[in-house]
Structures are given as C-alpha cells and as structure tokens.
Amino acid sequence: PGNRPTFCTDDGLNCIAITGRLHLDTAAYSFSPKSAGTTPQSVNDGINARRARLGLIGTFNKDWEYGVIVDAGGTTDGDVTLNNAYVAYKGVKGLLIQGGYIDVPYTLDEATSSNNIMFMERAASQVLATNLAAGDNRAAFGGQVFGDHYWVGAYVTGPTTGLNVNHSQPQPLGATFRAVGLPINNEVGTVLVGFDALYLAQTGGVTNNTLGISDRIEVRVDPATNALLNTGTMNFVNNARVLSGEAAVKFGSFMASGEYFDYNIQRSNGLSDLSFNGGYGQASYVITGEQHKYNTSAGAFGGINPARPVNFATGDLGAWELAVRYSYASLNDGVIRGGELKNTTVGVNWYVNQNMRFMFNWIHGTVDKFAVNSNVNTGADYDVFAMRTQVAF
Template identity: 45%
Template sequence: MSIAKLTTAAAVSLIGALVTSQARAQSAGADAEIAALKQQLRLMEQKLDALQKQTTANTAAAAKANAKADAKVNVASANAAYPVKGPIAPSGAVVTMPNNRPTICTDDGQNCVAITSRVHFDGGGYDYRPNTAATVPQRLDDGVNVRRARIGVIGKFMSDWDYALIYDFGGASDGFASTASVGGTAVGFLPGGALSGIENAYLSYTGFKPFGGRLAIEGGVMDLPYTLDEASSSNDIPFMERAASGITATNIAAGDFRSTFGARWYTDRFWAGAYVTGPAMGAIHSASSINPPGTTEQYGTVARVAGQVVSGNDYSLHIGGDAQWLLQPPHNLIAGTQTLTLSDRPELRIDPTTLVSTGAIAGVSGAQVYSAEAAATYGPLFFQGEYFWFNVDRNAFAPLPSLKFQGGYAEAAYVLTGETRRYNAGSASYGGIAPANPFSLAGGGWGAWEIAGRYSTIDLNDRLGFANGIAGGRQTIYTLALNWYVNRNVRFMFDYLHGNITRQISPTNFGDAGAKFDAFAMRTQVAF
C-alpha cells in the first residue's frame, strides 16, 4: 500500500472520530477538545507529506546508483574485450633508515636512492728519532687531520643498475697534489690537492646471474676491490691506516679515486674479478707544453681470485691471490721521461712525509705486483695477512736490470665483548663490528670493545752497491690498537705505533740514514 493511500485512510479515520466526538459532546469544554484534535491532524498530515518526499528522494538516488554500477560493469567488460594501453600510475615512495642511512625507495623496492657519508678525524703526535744528521727528514710534525670527509649518494634503478657519486673533502693535512708550477700557477691549488675530489662515480649492472652467482659489470671512478685490505672498508678495518705494503701496491694502478672498467663474479663462497684501470682523479695529463707540462695517462689492469674455503656459524677461512700489471706508465712528452715512484707514509697520516721511497725510478716500461692473501674468524677472533712481490721493468729508453721489492703484514684482533666479523661476499672481505649492546646511559649498554695488533714490513731496497740500484729503505712497524664501537655509526680508535726505518744514503753510499719513531694517534669516526 502506498504512502498516499495510508495518508487518506488515516485522515478519514480521524475525521470520523472527530464527528463522532462532536455528536456526543455534552459539555462546554467540547469545543476546546475539537480544536486540539484538529491541530494534531494538521501536524500529522505535515509529517506524512515529509515522509513521502523523503521516500521519493531515496528511490531516485537508489535508481541512479544502480545505473552507475551498471555503467561500470559495462565499461569493465568492454575493457576486458578490447584492452587499451595507458600510462601506469607512479609507485609510491617508502622512506627507511637502514643503519641510520636515509633511504628512499619505490614501494616495489626496485628503485632506491640513499645518502651516505663518513668522517674520519685524526689527531696524534710522534716521538721521532733520526739515526744521524744524514737522515731525511729530521723531524715529524704533530697535529690533526681530517683524513676522510665524504658525502654522496648511492642507489639503484630497476633493481639491476647500481650507481654512486661520492665526493671526498678529506686529506686536508696531506699537502698539495703537486708543488710544480708553470707561469706562477700552482698545480693542485686546493687543500689536499688531488687527495680531495671525486672518490666514487660509477655505474654497475648486476642483472646477469650466470653459473649460480652474480655478475657485476661496472665502470667509472671506483674504489677497486684489489687486495684483501683494500676490499675492506676503511670504516671496518681494525687500524687507522692500512699496511704500507698494500698501499704501495694499490697506488701503482688501483686504489681509491681510480678510473676503471671491469667485472666481478661472486657467490656466497667464491669471488673473481678483473679490471682495466687508468689514472687516478686529479692526475694531470696533457700534450700541451704550455700549462701544465704534458704527461700522458697511464694504463694498467688488476685481477683477483678469492673465497671462503671453510665457513660455519661462528668461523670461516678465506684465501686468495692478486695480480696487477702497469701496462703503460705516465710518459712526460716534454722531458721525455717515464718514471714510477713506490713509497708510503709510516701507516699514519698526521704528517704527510714519507720515510721510505724509491724516488722517481727512471726508464720504467712497466711493473707487476703479485700477492697472496688469507684471513680467518673464530668467534670474536680475527686474523688477516697478505704478502706482496713487486717487479719493475726498466727498458723504456735503455736496457736496465729490473728491480724487485717485497713486503707484507700479519694482524690479529679480538672483540672483548664477543661480537664477530661477518663475511661480505660482494667484495670477498670481512666487515666491521656491530655492537650487540650499543652504548646508552639509559639502556645500560657499553658498545663493543676490540683489541688488535699488527706486524708490517716493506723493503724498497734492491741492487745495493750498484749505481743503478735503489736504496728506498726498509720500514718495519708494530701497531697496537684499542677500538670502541659506540654503535653502528660511531667508533673511537686509539693506535700506538713503533717503527724502525733502515736506510742508507744512496745505493753506493752505505752511510746510515735511518730512524726510529713512536707515535700515538686517535680517530673519531662517524659513518652511515
């Protein structure tokens, strides 16, 4: 029955009741009662009219909604029958902080960009004791040094393309890149010279996965994973500086700031890689004789094979071998020289002076370095060592005997709080310490504490007693270290070094030009 019929029926009933009531009224108050009933009738009619209007509106809205739903079904059916390609809506962004590194990724995780940074601030001093007045230098300077101050971005595109752009403002106390000048303009005029600059600017493709492993094809400016020590991050090594023998080797055609192209293939247990290398960033190369003097670029190649031969939950054993070839040394087109210098500072960067050095070896046509590496962990114990054999060919302008040098190191570390170093398959090296209980006054944690010791030696003497020999000196350094890992991002390092330099004045002059030193240094490290 409709609302209208209900309304009419109700009205008739009420009117009938009123007539009956009027007919039976016998008192003076009957008129007032009739008036009240009429007023109630009018109010009821108004409510019934409003209810009818609302019902009509609801019916119309329901019909409209049904029509829209039918239209959507029809469109969906049409799209299914005749699909039309259109733009894909952009993915959402997810912001995370892994290891306190600000990272933005698409919600599918295939595209990411992150900010990375590290600051290594060093301070220390030397007790340097030259053996004679013929020793050079006669003193080393105490002070501070912003060893590294890097900031940049790293990320990936479409899951398979990795990239990095990192600038290093460090090396502020390491001197200028060169003291040479032409026309009164110094080369390397910024503090640190070539030691500050682009540290990483590379692109790496990792989409190929042959033989159950992962292949990375990469090029640009990179920190090459050549040698075990260099493959380990400077944020993670137990000492403030790497061993001198390894630094001397990597400086020939590898190391930081190096332009390169190559590939590496790795699994959880095995790693193999080879790269063609060019000059390091900041190297001056120009055929011009005006400014600066012309020197060609150098070219070389490096290869490394390594892996875990034994591994378990709390132990592992790593071995490997490395090779490096300097194929084309820098050639000065103006002076007609082709030289190579092997040297390093005494495993500390407070004073930039080198204590052992071959000087500029003339007539170099090429060089090779071969090395063996080994490392192991057993719970909180860590061992690592490498040995290097150097060969320098001198046939560029006149046949001369080749030169042979050698050096190596052995180190051990023990984490007093029980943490262990984990293996990094991507670089075939060991990572740092992640404190189980980061330092916190509120939480009661004290971070992780580590003690370490290292024996390091390098011999840059060959053919002593001959005029065409090299008296670069032999350096032996013992280092003790105490490291406090406050948390994953902050570390304090304390190193004590005792060094002995054995050196003669020249290849044919056996006068003592050696020295001894003790040094103490501290590093404050912040990295993410």
Template identity: 30%
Template sequence: MKTISSLACSASIAACLATSHAFADNLQDAALLKLLQEKGIISAEEAQSLQAEQAQRAQQQATVSMGSKGLKIESADKQASIQIGGRLHADYATHDHEAFANQEDAIDGTQIRRARLYAKGKLNGRWKYVLESDFAGNKVSVKDANLSYKLTSAPITLTVGNQKHAVSMEVEESSNDIMFTERSLVAALTTPYFDRAIGITAASGGSNWHAKAGLFGDGISNNDADEGHGFGARASFAPVLNDNTVVHVGASYGLRKTSDDGLANGKSPSFSYKTTNFSDLKPVNASVADMDKVEVGVLEFAAMHGAWSVQSEIAANNVSRDSGDDLSFSAHYVQLGYSIFGGQRRYKASEGEFKYFNVNTPFNASTGDWGALEVAARFDQIDLEDDNISGGEAKRFTLGLNWYLSRNMRVLFDYSRSYDLDGGAIQNDKGEVADNIDSFAIRTQWAF
C-alpha cells in the same frame, strides 16, 4: 554530560571518516580500527575496506627510511632508489724519535682525514650507481663515481667509471672497516697505482667465493691527454664459512703501464710509506724515474673464529725500466684482533672482504652498556732495496685498541714503532741510519 561528550566525539569522528580521505590515511593502526568498530562507529565491512584502501595506497607510495646505512628513499615498485650517507675521520697523531740530519721532525697535530658524502642507489632494477666525494683537506676530490649493470644472462655485474682496482684484500676493504688508522706496508706497493682509476670491471660472487677483473685508464684527477693503462684481477674462496668461523684464501694480480710522460696513474713513479698520513716522514722511499711498467702479485689469508680474527697478505712487485735491470720489491703483514664485551667482524664472502664490526649492545651510559672493544696487533715489513735503487728496508709493529660505540661510531687508538731501518732510510744527526720511530694516533669516526 559524559555520554553527550562521547556521542559528540563519535559523531565528529564519523563525519571526518565520511568526508575526508586525509583522516583515513591515519587509520593504519589496526587497534584503532578495532576500537571504532567495537563502539559501533564503523562496521566490520567498513574497517576491512579502510584497511584494503590503506594497503593499496601504501603500495603506490615511495618509502623513506633512516637507519645505520643512512637516508634511503625507494620507489613503490622497488625498482629505483637513492641512499645518502657519509663518513668523518678526525685524526690526531704525534711522534717520538731521535733528531734527524738535514730534515725537520715528523709533523704532529690534527687532521680531518676523510670527510665524505655519497649518493648511491638503483635504477630500473638492474642498474646501480654511486657518487662519492671527499671534502677533507679543504678541497673536493671525487672517489667512487660509477654505474653498474647486473646481466640477466649470467651472474655478472659490469661496472664503468672511477673505482678501485681488483687488487689486495686490504685495499678493497673500506677505510671505515680496517683494523688500524693506517693500512699496512703492503699498501706502499699497491695503493700508488692500484687504488682508484677510471675503468670497466666484471665481478661475480657466490655464497663462499668472489671474482673480479677489470681494465683501467688513469685516475679521475689526471687531466693529461695521454694516459697509461692498467689491469687488475682478484679472486677469493672461503672453504670454511658459517656464523662463527671463516677461513679465507685469495690472490690478486695488477699491472700498470706508464704514460708517455712517465706517469703511472697520474703519479711520478715511486714507492714509499709515511708514518701517518700527514707526518711527511717516510722511513723508506724508492723513486724509479725510468719506470716502464709495474706488476704486483698478492697472496691473501684470513680467518675468524668467534671473537678472534686474523688477516695476512704477501705482496711482490716487479718493476720494468726503460733503462737498467728490472727491480723487485716486497712487503707483507699479519694482523690479529680480539673483541671484548661482545661483537665480531663481519665477513662478506661474495666480495671476499671484512665489512663493519657487529656490536651486540651499542654504547648507552644510562644503562651501563659500553659497546665493544677490540684489541689488535700487527707486524709488517717492507724491502725497497734492489740493484741501484736504495729505497730502504723497514719493520713495524703496531698495537691498537678500537672502541666501537655502535655500528656507526668508533674510536681508534694506535701505537706504532718502525725499527730495523736500513739502506736508504732517513739518517740521524750523527750520520747514522735512524731507528725506532714511534708514532701515536687517535681517530674518532662516524660513518653511515
């Protein structure tokens, strides 16, 4: 009976092979083809023919893959693709400070800081596109929306659409990859007018360098007929670069001219920072109602050696006004990180920035693997005092603990203290300048 059953099974397989291409599509496993050949069901020539047929069909089909970078569909000729991914940043923050005069306490609580979906890919080989929208705050806003083309005559990529200015290493880095829940005080001088806007950029990069420059109008959210205009340029160089050690230096310059209605990139001219994104508490705040243009210069230094990494920037603003003297504001930061239990930050020289954190062993409780931990510290300072503008001065110290469960998931714990507040800073209920504002923040993040 066993022999009869085997013969019947073999006959059925042979019949399917002879009559159905669908079964042939399932014979991509070389071991199975070899087994059928050994049992005499198919000949060596037939096995080779089936393998060749499968290879030819595979070359004519699009490929679908799902990994750490999201869902990707790519054409058979590799000339077109679409990749779909997203990010979610869920935040909790609370504060501890003295009573303020004529002002409510900082807002504490929870927030979906970012909830984004994106689609990006390539067309006809040299064209690339990206469209990313954010649904946080129960509203929809467009982030990146642009089209790029890689020139054949030179190693330059042109990009048109809504995109970041080429200003500041910290601004260029993704919020998925920055070391703390909030960017440094330097961002108070850069992000208001040199984050995203509609424009055209030219970028190039090599094994240890990066350069990018562009011209911009206003941001995509500005519906006014009249717009201001801007310019941004950034370059970086890594004189030391290997798998374990990086030394990075860079510089950038930005210019933003206000529109006829006095707006800069669609915003009323001001420079400030909030203790957390939704606290509505601004230890320093400088409004410049008659601003004509603002220029910013940024110097960068970063390094990495094994588990250690350091990053620092110094920024200076020059604000030209329609009436009154020019103003000068400044800010700087230095941050240090050290990874525990394996893993390190990833540096991409062709873009001059740190990318995602490499985790050697992802979290898996059943095997006793806990991912990676990163301890971090940052000191930053800002000065918004000049001429008749008293925006205040502040120093801040931040400690962070980042738990990387995998390349796609992490939890951040931050403690910050703003201190040595002076000038236009907020006052306590005694009429004195308030001091020692503490904030605690937790973020749970996934991104792919």
C-alpha cells in the same frame, strides 16, 4: 654501515641513498732520525680530516647501480675532490660489472672498507701495491663474480681523479686481478685464501716511463714521513707488476689475516729490473663478543655492530676490540735504496654504536735506509700515538 637514508619510488625499482663518512685523525709523534741525512729531521703532531665524504648511491630500474661521492679529506684536507663516480650492472645474481671512478677491489685489505679496517691505515706493503694501479679514486672498468665460497674479479685501470691528472698527457694504464677461495665459510668460522696480481702497463705522464713508490709510516697526519720509505723517481720504467697472496681466518670474535707482496719493476735502456717485497700479519679479538662477518659480494670482512651501543645512563659501553699487526716492506734493490720499514702496531677499537667508532693506534717502528756503499742510515725510529674519530653511514 646501517642507518643509511634510502628513498625509493613506489614500485621499489629506483632508489637513492645518502652516504657519509668522516674519519678525523690526530697523532703525536716521537720521532728520532737516525742521522743528519734523514728526511725529515722532525715531524709535526697535528690533526687531519683523513676522509670527509658525502655522496649518493642509488639504483635505477632495479638492475643498475650508480654512485657519486665527493671527499673533503685527505692529505690536503679541506679541498673537496671526486672520490667515486660509477655505474654498475647488477642484474645477474653473483655478478657485478662496473665502470667509472671506483675503489678497485684488489687485495684483501682494500676489499675491506676503510670503515672496517682493523687499524687506522692499511699496511705499507698493501698501499705500495694498490697505489701502482688500483686503490681508491681510480678510473677502472671490470667485473666480479662471487658466491659463498669464492670471489673472482678483474679490472682494467687508468688514472686516479684529482688535480694531478693532466688529460693532455698519456694516462696510466694497468690491470688487476683477485681470486679468493673460502674452503670454510659458515656460522662457526671462515677461512679465506687468495691470489692477487697487478700489472701497470704504462706509468703515464709526459715521459710515460717514470715511477716512484712510497708510503707514509702507517699514520698520515704529517705527510712529510712520505720521504722515508720512498724509492725516489725510477726512470725508464717499462712496466710494473705485483704478485701477492692473501689469507684470513675468522673464528668467532677472533680474526687474523695477512698478505705478502712481491713487486717487480721492468726497465729499459740497459737498466736492470727491480724487485721489492713486503707483507703484514694482523690479528684482532672483540672482547665484547661481536664478530666481523664475511661479506660475500665484497670478498672481505665487515665491521662490528655493537650489541649494546654506548649509553651512559644504562651503563652500556659499546663493543671493544684489541688488535696487533706486524708490517714489513723493503724497497731496496740494486742502486735503488728506498729503505726498509718494520712496524708493530697495537690498536684498540671502541665501537660506540652502529655508525661510530673511536680507534687508538700505537705504532712502534723503524725505517732503515742506506745509500749504496754508505753506512749512513738516513732512516728513523718512531713511536706514534694516533686516534681516529669515525662516523659512517
């Protein structure tokens, strides 16, 4: 986002910029558990500071970048935690090497800044993948090379920041890879296809072999919905890997993208391997004509800068975008019955000016969840109306 205050030394070699990001969410749920065995039985409307970040991003001696960003948002909003803290070398054009706590550039939707994502939350299938060994607040070291027609990056990753990291226990260890090609990338349009892989070599923690994967129902205001699409604790986990493909097309103000994920959990102690899968497809159209421009260094698409920022005096109403997504994820295999999620989301994004947008999401979805040899569905049907107020610079 623009309008980021930046201060440089007179020689221009050393700079510091102030960055901030505020995502304030509200949601109203219509929630119907499918049986008395569903957890939760009811959910609560409410508000949540999803992200409330402050930080500094700068450059030393032209070639070195650093950042320190803290976040007062999240599930337990109010508590300020470390978001990003990193050092990067960018002295060679088309190359970036970085280490520290970063937002690991794995998957198309994670490479897209949370300021620019199409819906309030990324699709469940994508969150399941990145939570294993990537995502935000993640200790990582790696690099990426990029140009107008490609982006390739690989990272070794460790634990995330936060209160739950006990440095006296084994720490998680993983790796990610992302390779993207753009056969078309010009003023008229962009076509992107890519391949991603994630490997979690050790899960960390006192046993260093337990793992649970889960996600909320694509709205985060009530965290209790995390119990729905949820494998529970899987024991004797040797490693986990995710293979996925991504594709996107941008043509003028129209954009469509999707990803498909195949998750595989390898277990010891005579337990069988587990295989899950999920994916999403989404499309949007900016009816006021602005475009999501491709960002070469991110290997992903940027946000909307409204041509006519809102000004009630002149009648300018900013930019408006319509979006729709279908999202699917299944965490069922063998005796692990984590449930199956099917969500359809309709979104309206109102870009007030270069730094603000309001997002409106209606999620219509269902989770089906049956224990083995049971015909009791402990899932739920739901419609969620959610709104985000976003400020970023």
